[in-house]
Amino acid sequence: MNLFKFYRYKNRAVIPSMVLTEAGLIVEGNPVEVLEIDHPELPQILREALCASPGKEEPSAENDEGPKSVVLEALQLKKWRDFEQEALLYTVHRTDKTVELHVTGRGNDGFWKRDDTKKTTLDTTCWPETVAQALAKLMVDNKPVADKPVRLLGGPAAAPLALPPPKPNE
Numbered sequence: 001m002n003l004f005k006f007y008r009y010k011n012r013a014v015i016p017s018m019v020l021t022e023a024g025l026i027v028e029g030n031p032v033e034v035l036e037i038d039h040p041e042l043p044q045i046l047r048e049a050l051c052a053s054p055g056k057e058e059p060s061a062e063n064d065e066g067p068k069s070v071v072l073e074a075l076q077l078k079k080w081r082d083f084e085q086e087a088l089l090y091t092v093h094r095t096d097k098t099v100e101l102h103v104t105g106r107g108n109d110g111f112w113k114r115d116d117t118k119k120t121t122l123d124t125t126c127w128p129e130t131v132a133q134a135l136a137k138l139m140v141d142n143k144p145v146a147d148k149p150v151r152l153l154g155g156p157a158a159a160p161l162a163l164p165p166p167k168p169n170e
Contacts, residue, residue: 004050004092008139009075009083011037015049016070019057026054032074037140047132050092084112086144090135099124099131101138106145118142 005028007014012034019029033045069080077083088105089112101120107113120134 002094006046006049006090006092006135006139007071008037008088008090008142008144010086010144012075013037013039013042013045013139014071014074014087015045016074017049017052018054020054021057027057028070029055029057030070032070034074042139043132043136046135047128050128050132088139088142088144090139092131092135094124094127097124098122099127101131101135103138103142105142108145 003026004018005016007016013036015033015035016028017031018026020026033049035042035045039045072078072080072083075083084106088103091100091102091104093100093102099122101122102114102116103118104112104114107115118138120138122131122134126134
């Protein structure tokens with residue numbers, strides 16, 4: 001397999017299995033491993049995920065709610081938007097000569113984008129041990145953008161001016 005996706009959500013690593021659909025696409029599937037980002041076995045678990053062959057997608061019962069996300073279900077979240085606010089995506093792309101690690105997440109402008117300053121390129125001879133170590137380091141070192149407090153232009157509204165008491169009629 002040549003493409004893998006992993007996530008960091010808050011202080012947890014999210015490692016979905018990759019599965020093959022009937023249409024021949026590789027997508028995220030169950031089981032999904034969720035562990036603390038500082039778990040001592042994170043590199044080993046990532047290595048196992050990188051070496052795993054994609055399983056077959058299990059048919060799911062169609063319903064009116066639309067497609068499900070195994071990542072959201074594993075984290076017990078209802079909306080992808082809630083996940084994106086505090087998550088990073090780590091993509092591992094393996095070619096014949098190199099392995100590229102990409103980090104994608106919410107930028108300061110609030111939109112998701114790939115951060116090419118954090119791109120790591122390794123030789124395929126490093127597969128999978130060094131790749132797993134480098135990926136674990138990226139996941140630990142790169143935290144999702146935290147929400148910034150909203151600052152109003154000009155600061156908070158000033159207190160109303162105290163007016164002098166009315167003068168008695170003369």
